[in-house]
Amino acid sequence: MTVKEFILKYKEAAQIASSQNGIHYLAILTQAAHESAYGKYAFGNNFFGIKPGKNWTGKTQLLKTNEYSINPNLKFPEIISKTQETVRGKLMWHYRIRDHFRAYDTAQEGFLDHGQFLINNKRYAAALLVKDQPEKFFLEIAKAGYATDPGYCSKLIEIYKKIKDEVNEDTTLKSTNIL
Numbered sequence: 001m002t003v004k005e006f007i008l009k010y011k012e013a014a015q016i017a018s019s020q021n022g023i024h025y026l027a028i029l030t031q032a033a034h035e036s037a038y039g040k041y042a043f044g045n046n047f048f049g050i051k052p053g054k055n056w057t058g059k060t061q062l063l064k065t066n067e068y069s070i071n072p073n074l075k076f077p078e079i080i081s082k083t084q085e086t087v088r089g090k091l092m093w094h095y096r097i098r099d100h101f102r103a104y105d106t107a108q109e110g111f112l113d114h115g116q117f118l119i120n121n122k123r124y125a126a127a128l129l130v131k132d133q134p135e136k137f138f139l140e141i142a143k144a145g146y147a148t149d150p151g152y153c154s155k156l157i158e159i160y161k162k163i164k165d166e167v168n169e170d171t172t173l174k175s176t177n178i179l
Contacts, residue, residue: 003166006038010047013111021115026167027134028111030160031141044103045110049147050117052100059103067095068148087150134160 001009010032011025018025032047033039039047044061052060062077070092072082078098085094104110118124118141127140135157142153149155 001038001040003033003038003162004170006033007163007166009039010107010111013108016108017111017115020112021119021131023115023118023128023131023137024134026160026164027131027137028114030134030138030156030163031114032111033163034156034159042107042110044101045105045107046101046103047107047110048114048117050102050114052102056102059105060100061103062098063101064096064098065101066149067097067099068092068150069095090150092150134164 007029010029014025014028014032017023017028032042035049036042036047043063044059046061049065052058064080067074067076068085068087070090072084072093074093074095076095076097076099080096080098082096083094085092087094102110102113104113118128123144124141124146127137127144130136130140138153138156138160142156146152
């Protein structure tokens with residue numbers, strides 16, 4: 001799916017979620033685009049890579065993913081491979097694994113749960129203070145540990161710029177834009 005196709009397909013879901021949680025809809029779209037590779041890996045309508053956690057009572061699914069850690073002894077349902085790598089000057093373990101993730105009946109349900117996930121986790125409090133400023137929001141969710149990828153924030157900012165440019169340049173996208 002192209003950037004434009006992704007925006008056209010999921011912009012409304014992001015705007016509805018934004019109206020409920022106050023997170024800028026372009027930040028929501030950006031994170032969904034990154035986490036799902038523009039919808040390619042949105043299995044079970046999980047566009048945000050959200051794991052179930054101990055209080056989750058909904059559907060789950062077992063999926064392949066990557067995790068980075070300084071800990072060589074992490075446990076997962078299945079470890080496919082574990083290698084040591086230097087990432088941004090830091091020695092880390094790169095785990096290729098299968099782990100449990102949340103699953104949803106619709107994309108909209110997944111978009112709405114993303115906001116609730118952030119709101120219900122105290123570690124994202126600083127991010128929610130800047131939820132209307134996408135680049136600052138990305139920095140704060142990265143600092144809070146949303147993903148183990150050390151390059152998470154910079155990857156989100158790069159995608160955000162593409163999405164923002166596409167929305168600003170395309171009059172069909174701009175007509176329903178709430179920038």
